[in-house]
Amino acid sequence: MTRKEIKKIVFQTFSEVIADDEAEITENSNIMDDLDMDSIEMQEALSDLEDEFDIEILDSMLKRMITIGDIIDVIAELQEKAD
Amino acid sequence: MQKNYPGMFNMTKGLTMIAIMFMHAVTDGLFGYGLNVQSAKLFSLQFLGYGSMAMFFMMCGYTLKKKSWKACLKAQRVIIKPYCIVAVSVLIVSILSVVLVHGSFSDCLGAIQYNFFPYILGLSAGTFMGIATHGIGSIWFFVVFVLDTIILNAVLRMEKTWMQIGVLAVMAMIGVHIGTGVLLPFYFPQVLIGAGYMYAGIWCKKADIFNRELPKWFWMLLMSGWFVMSWKGNINMADNYWKCGMADWGMSFGAGLCLLMALQQLNRFEGPVSERIRWIGRHTMWVCCIHSVIQIAIPWNQLLPVISPVPVVGMMVEFGIYLLSSVGICILLEKMKRSRKRKRRQAKIDKQSENSQ
Numbered sequence: 122m123t124r125k126e127i128k129k130i131v132f133q134t135f136s137e138v139i140a141d142d143e144a145e146i147t148e149n150s151n152i153m154d155d156l157d158m159d160s161i162e163m164q165e166a167l168s169d170l171e172d173e174f175d176i177e178i179l180d181s182m183l184k185r186m187i188t189i190g191d192i193i194d195v196i197a198e199l200q201e202k203a204d
Numbered sequence: 205m206q207k208n209y210p211g212m213f214n215m216t217k218g219l220t221m222i223a224i225m226f227m228h229a230v231t232d233g234l235f236g237y238g239l240n241v242q243s244a245k246l247f248s249l250q251f252l253g254y255g256s257m258a259m260f261f262m263m264c265g266y267t268l269k270k271k272s273w274k275a276c277l278k279a280q281r282v283i284i285k286p287y288c289i290v291a292v293s294v295l296i297v298s299i300l301s302v303v304l305v306h307g308s309f310s311d312c313l314g315a316i317q318y319n320f321f322p323y324i325l326g327l328s329a330g331t332f333m334g335i336a337t338h339g340i341g342s343i344w345f346f347v348v349f350v351l352d353t354i355i356l357n358a359v360l361r362m363e364k365t366w367m368q369i370g371v372l373a374v375m376a377m378i379g380v381h382i383g384t385g386v387l388l389p390f391y392f393p394q395v396l397i398g399a400g401y402m403y404a405g406i407w408c409k410k411a412d413i414f415n416r417e418l419p420k421w422f423w424m425l426l427m428s429g430w431f432v433m434s435w436k437g438n439i440n441m442a443d444n445y446w447k448c449g450m451a452d453w454g455m456s457f458g459a460g461l462c463l464l465m466a467l468q469q470l471n472r473f474e475g476p477v478s479e480r481i482r483w484i485g486r487h488t489m490w491v492c493c494i495h496s497v498i499q500i501a502i503p504w505n506q507l508l509p510v511i512s513p514v515p516v517v518g519m520m521v522e523f524g525i526y527l528l529s530s531v532g533i534c535i536l537l538e539k540m541k542r543s544r545k546r547k548r549r550q551a552k553i554d555k556q557s558e559n560s561q
Contacts, residue, residue, distance in 0.1 A: 139275065144275075151208075152209070152210050153208035153209065153210065153212075153267065153409075154208065157269050157271045157275060158267065159264070159267045159268055159269075159279065159353070160210070160213065160263075160264070160266075160267045161279075161282045161283065161489065162279055162282065163210040163211070163267070164210070164211075164486065164489075165282055167210065167211075171542075172541075172542065172545040172546075175546060175549075179479065180211055180214055180479060180482035180483065180485075180486060181474060181479065183209055183210055183211035183212075183214070184209055185209075186209055186210060187207055187208075187209055
């Protein structure tokens with residue numbers, strides 16, 4: 122899967138979880154500060170991504186996930202390893 | 205310096221979830237063996253318990269933001285769904301346990317009334333309109349969290365900060381004033397009180413409290429207040445007990461903040477044990493739900509003396525059962541969910557390839 126395809130799915134997952142038409146998601150969006158998500162929604166979004174890409178995001182990896190772009194990078198890395 | 209990231213509280217949540225199960229095993233044990241709860245009270249437990257609920261609410265408030273009403277209400281389904289699952293599970297297990305001991309139809313009705321009825325109105329243990337209820341157990345926090353999130357979404361719309369603080373302080377005053385005597389639906393007094401704690405969590409984020417160094421005297425002041433007040437006062441938020449009234453509420457903010465800061469320091473540890481604790485923290489909601497069902501549905505009071513005549517052994521066995529079963533069932537549910545989704549995805553891929561051929 123290319124980074125572009127991963128990006129599309131990540132954006133779609135986050136916008137579904139946020140469920141706010143006004144929310145704007147970009148690669149630079151800071152997950153904790155810019156997106157209107159609480160901790161449970163974040164957990165839900167990550168869990169959906171794990172299911173979608175059939176990967177396991179370890180807690181040690183969460184520390185790297187500051188922006189949406191970071192999430193895409195981590196997923197791309199995990200997919201590469203799996204392949 | 206630590207940056208804010210999703211799951212930054214997983215270690216703290218995991219540790220506190222384990223502590224909750226331990227505390228429930230101790231209190232169940234004390235009742236099960238007919239021991240005096242007051243005589244078993246330790247200052248260290250009272251000290252930690254003093255700030256624990258404030259800390260929980262602050263953690264939840266940390267990620268809270270003003271949202272559109274549609275998004276705010278939709279987000280609550282994530283909590284309401286497990287609440288309903290717990291209610292149905294308790295109902296099934298309660299009826300099963302009555303049927304297994306050859307109980308009559310009226311016994312079944314009694315079990316439903318005692319164990320399931322509290323979930324409809326979100327009641328704590330006690331008597332509501334003449335009906336004795338077991339209460340909804342540890343998931344009372346879910347009820348308060350949902351209602352407080354909605355209340356804060358309204359409060360955050362107020363323009364002035366002093367207005368927001370004023371409203372929350374008045375709400376807390378009413379909540380504390382209600383006290384332990386009255387059993388109200390949906391943990392109404394706790395909802396009024398908890399909103400202030402969650403609001404403090406929002407300010408912790410605004411002040412970037414985890415990424416900046418605050419003066420030592422500030423922490424010393426909070427620590428001293430925590431120590432003195434946990435000695436003089438006492439808090440049991442689940443029962444809405446505030447020994448020193450609003451003084452307890454006010455000082456518990458400092459205690460909660462100190463406790464949160466102290467536990468967050470453990471977040472620097474890496475390794476298999478830390479990773480497992482973080483896993484529990486990440487799945488706290490479901491671990492808490494499973495624990496709640498096991499706690500309510502199993503008659504521990506009758507079971508404990510059978511397990512062991514020694515109270516400490518009984519409590520430790522109960523704690524072990526709580527921990528292993530809650531985590532074990534949670535792992536199992538996760539695996540089942542994954543495998544179901546994988547099958548669904550595979551079916552979708554197969555269908556797509558069939559269509560393309």
